[in-house]
Amino acid sequence: MPAAPRPAAPGRQPNPTLRERFQAMRNVPPFLRQIWAASPALSIASLGLRLVRAFLPILMLYIGKLIIDEAVRLVGLGVEFDSLEEAWRSGLLRPLLWLLVLEFGLAIASDLIGRLVSYAETLLSELFTNATSIRLMEHAATLDLEDFEDPELQDKLDRARRQTMGRTNLMAQIFGQLQDAITVVSFAIGLLVYAPWLILLLAVALIPAFIGESHFNALGYSLNFQWTPERRQLEYVRQTGASVESAKEVKIFNLHRFLVERYRTLADGFFRANRALARRRAFWGTLLAALGTLGYYIAYAYIAWRTVRGDFSIGDLTFLAGSFRRLRQLLEGLLVGFSQVASQALYLDDLFSFFAIEPEIRSPENPIPFPKPIKQGFVFENVGFRYPDAERWALRNLDFELRAGEVLALVGENGAGKTTLVKLLARLYDPDEGRILLDGRDLREYDLDEVRANIGVIFQDFVRYHMTAAENIGVGQIDAMDDDARIREAARRAMADEVVDSLPGGYDQLIGRRFRTGVDLSGGQWQKIAIARAYMRDAQVMILDEPTAALDARSEFEVFQRFKELSEQRTAVLISHRFSSVRMADRILVMDQGRLEASGTHEELMADGGRYAELFELQAAGYR
Template sequence: MPTSASAPTKPHRTDGRPTLRERFDAMRNLRPFLRLIWQTSRPLTLASLGLRLVRAFLPVAMLYVGKLIIDEAIRVVALDGGVPTLAQAWSSGTLDTLAGLLALEFALAIGSDLLGRLVSYADALLSELFTNATSVRLMEHAATLDLEDFEDPDLQDKLDRARRQTMGRMNLMGQLFGQVQDAITVASFAVGLLVYAPWLILLLAVALVPAFVGESHFNALGYSLNFQWTPERRQLEYVRQTGASVETAKEVKIFGLHRFLIDRYRTLAERFFLANRALARRRALWGTLLAALGSLGYYVAYGYIAWRTVRGDFTIGDLTFLAGSFLRLRQLLEGLLVGFSQVAGQALYLDDLFSFFAIEPEIASPADPAPFPQPIRQGFVFENVGFRYPGSERWAVRHLDFTLHAGEVLALVGENGAGKTTLVKLLARLYDPDEGRILLDGRDLREYDLDALRANTGVIFQDFVRYHLTVGENIGVGRMEAMDDRARIADAARRAMADEIVAGLPGGYDQVIGRRFRNGVDLSGGQWQKIAIARAYMRDAQVMILDEPTAALDARSEYEVFRRFKELSHRRTAVLISHRFSSVRMADRILVLEQGRIEASGSHAQLMAEGGRYAELFELQAAGYR
C-alpha cells in the first residue's frame, strides 16, 4: 500500500482563507497525490491515461471530417448535370466519397463514445481502490498517534477533514487526467486556427482571463468557508447521531430531547446554509458577467470568419471547421483555466490529508529498544512522576513515588479526579510523564519497544468499546493473533464468567451483539462488561489492569469478578480500580490518591487502623448497605 507522504505544510490563517502564495504552494500536494494513485494501481492508471490520449485527438478529427463532408456535398450539388436520383448517384459513384466520409465520422463517434465509457470504467475502479487504500492508510496512521492527539479538538477537526478527503478527492484525479486530455485537444485545434488566423488565439486568451481569475477567487472562498465551518459541521454530525441512535434513544425519549436536538440542528444547519447561499449568489453573479466577456470574444471571431467566407477566402466547410474549432477551443481553454483553478482549490483540501499524515507521534519506540523482560522480575517504580494534560495548568498527578512489585495486586482508591485513571494511562504508556520517570525492572519505560510493552499489558477501562461484532470477535480482539483460537476465547469467557452469557445466545460465539446490524442481540451493561473483561483475560498479559470495568455490575457480581481476578492473577502484576471498597480490600496493597498525590498506602487492615481518608470513605460506603 502507498506509504509516501508530503512534507508538513504551512498552516493557513486562522480564518482558513489561504493567501495567493498558499494556493500556489498547495499545488505541491499534486505530486504525492499522483504518486499515491500510481501506487494504488499502475495498470489502471496507464489505462486511464492511454485511453484519454487517444480520445484527445477525436474532436478535431471529427470536426475536420465534418468540414470535408460539407465541402463534398457542395461539390456534388455544383456538378454540371445536377443532382441525380439516389439510385443513379449511388450506381455512378458520385456519392462514394461522401458516403465514405459519413461512415468515417460515424466510426469516430462510436469510438469516442466507447473510449469515454472505458475511461469512466477505469476511473471508477481506480477511484474505489484509491479510496480503500487511503482509508486504510488513514486508520494505520491514526493508530500511531498519541492519545493526547485524539483529545485535542484542533486535531479532531483536522482528522475530520482528512477523513472526508479520502472519499472526496478522487474527482481531482479525473480533473487532472482530463486536463491532460483537454490540453492535447487544445493543441490540435490551435494548429488549425494558426494556419488560418493566428490572431484569433490571442483574442481567445484575452477573453478568458477574467473568468479564470474569478473562478480562482471563488474557489479560495469556498475552501475558506469549509475550513471555518469544520467545528460546526462536527457539531452537526454529533447532533444528528445523538438524535437518532440506539445508544441515546432511551434518554432522548424519556427527557423529550428530540425537540432540543432538532432545534439545535436546525440552527446550525440554517447558519451554514445561509453562508453557502451568500457565496453561491456572488459566484453566480460574477460568473455570469465574466463569462459574457468570453462570449463576446467568440462572436467577434465568428464575425471575422464569416466575413472572410463571404469574401471567398474560406469555403463553407472552412467556415464550419473554423467556427466549430474556435467554439470548442474557447470551451476547452475555459475548461482548462477553470479546471486549473479548481485543481488549485482541491490541492488546498489535499493539505488537510497530507498534513494529517505528516503528524508524528511523540510517544514512540526507541531506535534500539531494550528486550522486554520475560518475565517481569522487579516491577514498576514511579520516581517523582508528574503529569498534566495538554493545555491544562492543573497537575493531574504529581510527586508520585511508589513501587508496583512484580506479582503484586495493587488497588487504587480515591474520589473522582484523584488521578487513578491517569496513573494507569502512564503505566500503559498512553502518556509519558512531564516530570520524573517510570522504571520497569530498572530501565526507563521509554527504553522498551512500545508494541512489546502493550502486548504484555492488558487494560480494560470503564468506557470500554462495545464492538458490534460477534461475541468471539469481541473477546478475540484482546489478542489479535489468536482471534481464530476458539478454545482460547472460550477459556477467557469462562475466566470472566461470561460463558453463561454466551450459552444463552442463539448463535453462541458466532452471535453478533449490539443493535447496529441485522440479527444483532443487545446485552445488558453488566453482560457487556463481562465480555470486555474476557477480552483482558484473552490477552494473557504479564500486567493486568482493570479500571472500573465492573461499574454496571451489582456488588455481589463485582466481588465475584474481582475474587476470580485475584485468583487468576497469580504471578501476574495487577492493578484494579473500583469505588466499592468491599472489592478492593482483597488487594495485596491499596494506594489512596487525593488530588493527584499519594495520601496513604497499605493493606485494608492497615489503612483501617490508621483511621484516615480510606477508613472514612469505607465507613461511609458501608453505612449505605446497613
C-alpha cells in the same frame, strides 16, 4: 436556544492567498503517486485511452469540413440524378459516403473509449479510496492518545476522513485536464494556420473568468475549513438524535425538540454562509463568462466576413467556427479546471497534513528487550503529568512501587488521577516530570509494542464492538482471534461464558443493535464480555479500571476474587469505587487530587483512620 457559532472564529485559517493556492499544487504529485500505487495497470489504461480520445475532436471536426466541402462541390457541378441508385452508380457520391462512414466510425470509437475510461477510472477511484482509508486508519493508530483528545486534531481528522472519499473526482479531473490540453493544442494548430490572432483574442477574453473562478474556489475552501467544528457538531447532534445509544434518554427527557432546534440553528448558519457565497459567485461568474462569449462572437464575425470575401470555403467556415467554439470551451474548462484542481489541492492539504503528524510516544531506535518475566516491577519516581492546556496537574510528585506479582488497588474520588496513572503505566502518555522504571530501566527504553503487548487493560469506558461475541472477546489478542479454545477459556475466566451461552447464536452471535441480526446485552453482560478481553491477552500486567461499574456488589466481588486467583504470578492493578472489593488486594494506594495520600493493606489503612477509613465507613453505612 444559542445562536449558531460565527464561522470566522479567532485562530482559524484565513482565506488562502493566491500564492498559497498555487503552493497547494505541491499536493498533486503525491496524490498522483497514490493513484499510481493503487493500480499501475488501470492508470496506464486510463491515460492511454484519454490520449487517443484527445485527438478525436479535431479529427472529426476536420472530416466534417471535408464533408461540407464535398457536398458544396457536388452542388456546384450542377449534376442532376433521378434516383439515389443512379447517383450511386455514377461514382460521384462515393467520396462523400466514405467520409460519412469514417465520421460515424470515429463517433462510435469516441463513445466506446469514453465508456472504457469511465470504467477504468471508477475502479481506480474505488481502489484509491480503499487504499487511502486503510492508510488513514493505520496512521491514526500510530498517533498519541493525547492527539485524539485535541479538538483541533479532531477537526483535522474529520477533514482528512472527508478527503478519502471526496477527492476521488480529482483524479478524473486531472486526467481530463491532460486530455483537454492535448485537444487544445490540436485545435490551436488549426487556428494558427488560418488566423493566429484569434488565439490571443481567446486568451484575453478567458483570463478574467479564470481569475474569478479561482477566487471563489478559494473562498469555498475557506468556508468549509472555518466551519469544520460546526459540521462536527452537526454530525454529533444528528447521531445523538437518531441512535440506539441515546434513544432512551431522548424519549425520557423529550430531548428531540432541543436536538432538532440545535441542529436547525447550526445548519441554518452554515446554509446562510453558503448562500451568500453562492450569490456572489453566480453574479460575478455570469459577468465574467460574458466576456468569453463576446470574444467568441467577435471571432465568429471575423471568420464569417473572411468567408463572404472568398478567403475561406463553407467547410473552412464550419471548421474554424467549430474549432474556435470548441477551443474556447476547452480553454475555459482548462482554466476553470486548473483553478478547481488548485482548490482541491487545498483540500488535499487536510489529508497530507494529517499524514504528516508524527507521534511523540514511540519506540527508541535501539530498544532493550522486555523482561520476561518481570523480576522487580515498576517504580514511579517523582512522576508528574498535566493534560495539554490544563492548569491543574493530573498527577504530581508520585512516588511508589508496583512490585512484580503484586495485586495493587487504587482508590480515590473521581478526578483523583487513578485512570491517568494507568495510562502512564501503559505508555498511552509519557510523564511530564519524573520517570517510570521497569526492572530498573526507564519504561521509554523498551519497544512500545512490547510494552503494550505485556500489559492488558480494560478501561471503564470500554468499547462495545458491534461484532460477534467471539470477536468482541478476541480483540483482546488480535493474533488469536481465530483461536476458539482460547476465546472460550477467556470467557470462562471472566464469567462471560453464561452470557454467551444464552445468546441464540452463541459465540457466532452478532451483539449490539447497530445491525439487523444483532442482539443487545445489558450493561453488566457487556462488562463481562469486556473483562474477557483482558484474559485473552497473555500479559504479565493485568489492569481493571472500574470495568465492573454495571455489576452488582456481589458480582463485582466474584469477578475481582476470580481475577486475583487467576492473576497469580502476574502483576495486577484494580481500580474500583467499591471498597469491599479492593480490600482483597495485597496493597492499596489512596489517591487525592493527583497525589499519593496513603499506602498499605486494608487493615493498615483502617487503623490509620485517614481518608480511606472515612470513605470506607461512608460506603459501608449505605449497606446497613
